[in-house]
Amino acid sequence: MPVMKQMSRTYRRALVTGATGGIGGALARALPVATDLLLTGRNAEALAQLVQELARPGRRVDVVVADLGTDPGREAVAVAAEAFAIDLLICNAGQGPFGDFLDAEEPALRDTVSVNVMAPLVLLHRLLPGMLTRAAAAGRRAGVIVTSSGVAFYPVPRLATYAASKAFSLSLTEALAAELDGAPVDLLALCPTATKSHFAERSGYGPSLPGAQDPAAVARAALQALGRQRTLTLGPISGSVLTVPALVRAGMAQAISLLVRRGDGARSRRR
Numbered sequence: 001m002p003v004m005k006q007m008s009r010t011y012r013r014a015l016v017t018g019a020t021g022g023i024g025g026a027l028a029r030a031l032p033v034a035t036d037l038l039l040t041g042r043n044a045e046a047l048a049q050l051v052q053e054l055a056r057p058g059r060r061v062d063v064v065v066a067d068l069g070t071d072p073g074r075e076a077v078a079v080a081a082e083a084f085a086i087d088l089l090i091c092n093a094g095q096g097p098f099g100d101f102l103d104a105e106e107p108a109l110r111d112t113v114s115v116n117v118m119a120p121l122v123l124l125h126r127l128l129p130g131m132l133t134r135a136a137a138a139g140r141r142a143g144v145i146v147t148s149s150g151v152a153f154y155p156v157p158r159l160a161t162y163a164a165s166k167a168f169s170l171s172l173t174e175a176l177a178a179e180l181d182g183a184p185v186d187l188l189a190l191c192p193t194a195t196k197s198h199f200a201e202r203s204g205y206g207p208s209l210p211g212a213q214d215p216a217a218v219a220r221a222a223l224q225a226l227g228r229q230r231t232l233t234l235g236p237i238s239g240s241v242l243t244v245p246a247l248v249r250a251g252m253a254q255a256i257s258l259l260v261r262r263g264d265g266a267r268s269r270r271r
């Protein structure tokens with residue numbers, strides 16, 4: 001694979017969810033100063049620190065403190081992002097408690113699905129129309145990164161709900177990338193394997209896995225891949241193993257999209 005040093009294009013205004021965490025913070029930091037930022041998370045103090053760090057004269061950095069596990073939280077972020085007129089949507093917030101499924105508290109399972117499934121679903125559905133309209137009017141391309149995971153490709157006992165939620169976000173992003181082929185938007189499903197962040201500690205299985213990668217490297221690779229490929233798998237050991245299934249899945253999505261369009265054409269000719 002060629003070494004790519006620059007991100008594909010510069011966006012004007014980006015929403016980063018989960019900006020207070022390891023990968024989201026790295027994505028916010030990796031964006032060029034020409035990109036205004038709208039950063040979200042629940043931790044107001046961490047968001048204020050990011051504003052201090054990333055705001056510059058001429059660069060706007062706004063925050064929304066919101067719980068993406070709730071309808072009002074998702075609504076607040078969607079409304080703020082539409083008002084900010086984003087052209088880059090980074091759906092990155094996520095969580096996943098570790099442990100046996102039957103021992104888990106139901107609210108924790110629901111929360112995982114709310115944050116990892118409902119939030120990207122709602123934000124993509126609410127924000128893509130405006131992003132597409134603005135991109136077409138300006139003769140530019142919009143961008144979307146959805147942070148899924150390497151575990152989206154296989155079931156993971158003791159992270160069963162988490163892995164299933166990531167399979168959802170991977171499938172959704174791959175399907176939309178094919179469905180929106182030809183529209184002025186690039187979509188990327190970001191599928192890292194173990195990465196240093198607060199995730200492991202929060203999930204309850206302890207410090208980051210041995211060999212966990214640097215979130216800054218993940219963020220740089222994601223921004224470079226956006227517009228050049230639709231799924232990015234990266235990370236120690238399994239990251240490269242997943243490249244082939246990722247290519248097969250992308251090919252399947254594209255083929256199905258073409259077949260469906262051909263069927264649409266045949267149906268409308270028969271009418």
Ligand SMILES: NC(=O)C1=CN([C@@H]2O[C@H](COP(=O)(O)OP(=O)(O)OC[C@H]3O[C@@H](n4cnc5c(N)ncnc54)[C@H](OP(=O)(O)O)[C@@H]3O)[C@@H](O)[C@H]2O)C=CC1
Nearest residue numbers: 018020021022023041042043068093094194195197198199
């Ligand atoms: N670390 C890893 O090994 C890997 C992580 N991922 C994925 O990367 C993404 C980022 O995780 P990572 O940086 O590792 O972990 P962190 O725990 O460091 O960050 C998680 C981020 O998600 C936000 N978040 C969690 N729950 C909510 C919620 N209910 N409402 C709003 N924001 C929320 C947190 O914000 P706050 O605390 O302010 O609410 C935080 O900014 C996740 O989607 C994760 O699944 C994918 C593959 C590997």
Ligand SMILES: CC(=O)[C@H](N)C(=O)O
Nearest residue numbers: 149150151193194199
């Ligand atoms: C299992 C993990 O630690 C990680 N969050 C992942 O998605 O790979």
